[in-house]
Amino acid sequence: MFTATSQTAGGEKRGQNTVPVTISEHAREQWAARMQTDISLKTAWEQSVAVEAPEADSTAARLYPPCNALLVVKHATVTTVLHNDGRLNTPGLIECPACDDLVDPVDDDTCPWCGEDCTEPTRPGCVTLTRGGI
Numbered sequence: 001m002f003t004a005t006s007q008t009a010g011g012e013k014r015g016q017n018t019v020p021v022t023i024s025e026h027a028r029e030q031w032a033a034r035m036q037t038d039i040s041l042k043t044a045w046e047q048s049v050a051v052e053a054p055e056a057d058s059t060a061a062r063l064y065p066p067c068n069a070l071l072v073v074k075h076a077t078v079t080t081v082l083h084n085d086g087r088l089n090t091p092g093l094i095e096c097p098a099c100d101d102l103v104d105p106v107d108d109d110t111c112p113w114c115g116e117d118c119t120e121p122t123r124p125g126c127v128t129l130t131r132g133g134i
C-alpha cells in the first residue's frame with residue numbers, strides 16, 4: 001500500500017502549514033482504531049488546523065475538529081493520533097459561531113466544518129480569542 005516515505009500531505013495550505021509531512025503507519029492505525037469516520041487520515045490532516053499541544057511529545061500538532069482528533073507531529077512525521085483532551089493552545093484560531101469547532105481565519109473565510117461565515121468581526125455570538133501576550 002503506502003510506504004513511509006512516499007506519502008505526504010498538507011501541501012495545499014499556506015503559511016506554517018506548507019511543510020509536507022509523512023504519516024506513520026502507527027498514526028494510520030491509531031486513526032482507524034480511535035476515530036469513527038470514513039475519511040482518511042491524510043484528508044483529515046489536510047483539513048486540520050494548527051494548534052499547540054504542550055502536553056504532547058511533539059514538535060507540532062494539528063486538530064481535526066469533526067473528530068476532535070489531535071494529530072501529533074514529530075519531526076515532520078505524524079506519529080500518532082489522540083483524542084483531544086482540551087490541553088491545547090489555539091493561537092490565532094477562532095471558534096465557529098455556528099458549530100463551535102475551531103477555524104483558522106487566515107486559511108478559511110467560512111467554516112470548513114459547517115459552512116458558516118466566520119470572517120464578520122461584528123457577528124453576534126462570534127467568539128474571539130484574546131491575542132497577544134500578558
Ligand SMILES: [Zn+2]
Nearest residue numbers: 096099111114
Ligand atoms: Zn462551523
